[in-house]
Structures are given as structure tokens and as C-alpha cells.
Amino acid sequence: MKRLNKQLHPVQQYPEKVIQFGEGNFMRGFIDWQLQQMNKQQLFEGSAVVVQPIQQGLGEMLSEQDNLYTVLLEGILDGEIVNRSEIITSINRVINPYTSFEEFLNLAEDDGLEIILSNTTEAGISYEAEDCLDMQPPKSFPAKLTALLYRRFQLKKAGFIIIPCELIDRNGDKLKELILRYSKEWNLGDAFLTWLEEKNTFCCSLVDRIVPGYPRQKAEELNKKHGYVDQLMVKAEPFMLWVIEGPQTISEQLPLKEAGLNVIITDDMTPYRERKVHLLNGPHTAMVPLGLLANVETVEEIMEDPDYSVFIDHLFEAELIPMLDLPKSELIDYAEQIKERFKNPFVRHELSSIALNSVSKFTARLLPILLRSLKEDVLPKRILASLAGLIVLYRSDAFTIQDDAQIIALFNESKKMTTKETVYFLLSKESLWGLDLTCYDFTDFVTQSVEMIESKGARALVQQLNE
Numbered sequence: 001m002k003r004l005n006k007q008l009h010p011v012q013q014y015p016e017k018v019i020q021f022g023e024g025n026f027m028r029g030f031i032d033w034q035l036q037q038m039n040k041q042q043l044f045e046g047s048a049v050v051v052q053p054i055q056q057g058l059g060e061m062l063s064e065q066d067n068l069y070t071v072l073l074e075g076i077l078d079g080e081i082v083n084r085s086e087i088i089t090s091i092n093r094v095i096n097p098y099t100s101f102e103e104f105l106n107l108a109e110d111d112g113l114e115i116i117l118s119n120t121t122e123a124g125i126s127y128e129a130e131d132c133l134d135m136q137p138p139k140s141f142p143a144k145l146t147a148l149l150y151r152r153f154q155l156k157k158a159g160f161i162i163i164p165c166e167l168i169d170r171n172g173d174k175l176k177e178l179i180l181r182y183s184k185e186w187n188l189g190d191a192f193l194t195w196l197e198e199k200n201t202f203c204c205s206l207v208d209r210i211v212p213g214y215p216r217q218k219a220e221e222l223n224k225k226h227g228y229v230d231q232l233m234v235k236a237e238p239f240m241l242w243v244i245e246g247p248q249t250i251s252e253q254l255p256l257k258e259a260g261l262n263v264i265i266t267d268d269m270t271p272y273r274e275r276k277v278h279l280l281n282g283p284h285t286a287m288v289p290l291g292l293l294a295n296v297e298t299v300e301e302i303m304e305d306p307d308y309s310v311f312i313d314h315l316f317e318a319e320l321i322p323m324l325d326l327p328k329s330e331l332i333d334y335a336e337q338i339k340e341r342f343k344n345p346f347v348r349h350e351l352s353s354i355a356l357n358s359v360s361k362f363t364a365r366l367l368p369i370l371l372r373s374l375k376e377d378v379l380p381k382r383i384l385a386s387l388a389g390l391i392v393l394y395r396s397d398a399f400t401i402q403d404d405a406q407i408i409a410l411f412n413e414s415k416k417m418t419t420k421e422t423v424y425f426l427l428s429k430e431s432l433w434g435l436d437l438t439c440y441d442f443t444d445f446v447t448q449s450v451e452m453i454e455s456k457g458a459r460a461l462v463q464q465l466n467e
Helices: 025-029 031-040 059-064 101-109 141-154 171-185 190-199 216-226 270-292 299-304 308-323 328-342 358-365 367-375 381-395 405-414 419-427 443-456 458-466
Strands: 016-021 047-051 069-077 080-088 091-095 115-118 161-164 204-208 234-236 241-245 263-266
Touching: 016 031, 016 091, 016 141, 025 031, 025 069, 025 234, 031 047, 031 080, 047 101, 059 091, 069 216, 069 328, 080 216, 091 101, 101 141, 115 141, 141 171, 141 190, 161 171, 161 204, 171 190, 171 204, 204 270, 241 270, 270 299, 270 308, 270 328, 270 358, 270 367, 270 381, 270 458, 299 308, 299 328, 308 328, 308 367, 308 381, 308 458, 358 367, 358 381, 367 381, 381 405, 381 419, 381 443, 381 458, 405 419, 419 443, 443 458
Parallel strands: 016 047, 016 115, 047 091, 069 234, 115 161, 241 263
Antiparallel strands: 069 080, 204 241
């Protein structure tokens, strides 16, 4: 079979409208897929020029396939099984600034380029002290972008709509902060700072789509089915959500909503971020210790288990949804979507992989709901049961714990103590939770839950809470 290319799959050429930093699985399965959906409806009629953010990337592989690749949507959406493939044609070319820096800077000359999108991993929006304007290129993504924006300013051209998709809170604000920092350190002048503020729109955004990436185990079978070899296939779930905090005028340049995509443009994304963190990530974190301690391996198995599925249902209904500030009907609909995604038969989402850094995940995803509940005189027993499970899991010799060394050291120290001493010792550590949790009236409940897990097993605790 021949490799996928434009001879096998002729494409309509569209002008470049988007500068895209990042060519990894997520951007190809999320951003470029959305550009294609708009193009199919003649709403956008544009393509992306991709900037490779690191020296060793996928640019050469994309070029070998004429920048074409396949997105496989596999999962359940609105109760229906989705299993379809689509060749994505929305990438026009890839620039490697490490070998073609001037080509990268020349993007500033194109008036048709109005939008900058990025996903350079969570570590991408970072500061590198050694970066300077004369480097070709600067090391960090914000420094590269500063150089591009400065060239644009020098040409006296319009600014950009800049929407980072990195998975950090307030990503647009943090990117802008670093660009302003570089601008001042590099002495680029007050006029440039004014241009940055007045002519560019920095948006925070929240992205939500599980993109497992290249389907290695089924690649040969899929190539035969498609009739071509594609080394850049991307597997993704059908569900997607993109929340963009910015002016509604963004829709004029990016008619995503008009294309029927699940995109929300809002002046405050905070409730949507809380919804995702607490309703999607929260249940993941809650199920991990109690599931692993009962030898359950995957999220799908949790959702098919007669005990654990009820536990998760009650967690949503009684402890998570009542503590969030969006309309209840909207939260219930979102929770049902999440449960559907958790049951995806095409994705083996292992609890052991979600268990990485469980302490910080509990602190970010479940602790705010726990504290909010206590303020309203509600004892969230399932969240506390998860906390008890986390304590047992981290003290167990049967599991390999992946977390910060200082955190692991504290749990190892607690192994010498009685159960009651252990719970008090661990809950009192501000280094674990950000505050002393023993000042709240739930230490006894957590102690009793730990004792039940140790004596009768995690499933027994789950069954008791389900009664």
C-alpha cells in the first residue's frame, strides 16, 4: 500500500489563516479537526501553518504525507456508538524554526494570518532566562512568539487573536504575562507594549477531548481498511468542548459555533473550568484508590461494576453537582456526557495511569468541593471515602506510588503508626493539602473508613455508602 498523500487524496487548497504552535496528537485531533469541520461547510475556508515548538518534532513525517493524516473518532456520543475515519486536510505546511527561523519570522508579513493557537504541553508556557531576541530561535514558546509579534509590530500590521490551549489555568493570561516580561527585558519599547495591549486579543481557553493518539495495536488493520499507510493517524473520542474566554467577535474570524461545534465563547470561563475539574477530573480522582484497592483496572470497568457505578452516580448527584454554580440542568447534562465517556469501549483508560500524583490531584479536584460542602454543613462521605482510600493506597506495599519524593516520605513515615495516629498525622500536613485538615470535623470519619478498608476491603466501604 502507498503512503497517504495528495496523489491518493487530492485536496482543496485554502489560504493560511491560523498560525499553530504544536503539531502533536492533541492539536491534530482537536484544533485541525475543527478547522476541517468549518471548511467542509464553507464557513472558514482557511488552513493552518504549523510551527514546530521543539527541535525534534513531527514536521518531516507530516511533509512526507503532504500534511495529511486521519482522525479516528471512536466512542459513544448521545447514546450512539461512533466509529468513523476522516482524512484531515487543514494543515498547509509545517515550519521548523530551529532550521528555518527567518521563514518563521516571515509569517508576520502575511495579513491573512489573524489567529494564533497553541498547545506546547503544560511546560510550554514557561520562562527561560537565557532567551533573547537575537537567538535563532529563542528556546521557549513565549519567547519565540514575542519575536514574531515584534516583527509584526515593526511592519505596522494588525495584531492577532491569540488562544493558547495548554492545560494550565488562565493560560492566556500567563502567556501574555511572559510576553510582556520578555518585551521589557529585551527593551522593545513602550510603543510595542502599547501595540501588544491594544491590537492583540489574548484569550484564556479550556479544552476537553480525550485524544489517545496513534492506534499502534490496530494500525496495520486500519491501514488495510483505509487502503493507505498513515503513520500519523490520531485516535480521539467523539466528544469535544472548547471554552474560550474572550469577546463574542471571535466568532467572526472563527465561526466554530456556526459550524455546530461544541464551543462556548464567554466573558468568564471560571464556572466551566470548575465544572470540568470537579465533574470530569474529580470522579476520576475519587475512583482511583477505591478501585485499585479492589483490583479494578480501568475506568470502563468502574462504570460497569454494580457497586462502583452506583458509588459514582451518588458522587455526582449528592456531592459534586450541588456544590457548583452553573444551572443544575446544565450540570446534570454534562455529568451524563461524562458517564458516557467513562464507558467508552474503545479506550482502555487505566486507573494506574490516573493515579500519578494523586495527592495534588485530590487537592485540586476534590478538596475545594469538600471544603465548600463543610461550609454548608454537608459531610461529603464519598469524597472522604476516596481520601481514606488514598491514604491506604499510598501506605500499601502492594502498589508502586508515583508522586513527589517528599510526599512519599511522609506516607512511609506513617507506616509505623496506628491507624488513628496515621490519619491525624497525614491530615495535619499542610505540605500535602495546602492547609491543616485536622481543624475540620471529619477526622473520625476518615479514620473509620481507613479501618474498614484495611479490615474488610474497599468494596465493603463502597457497598456501605451505597446503602
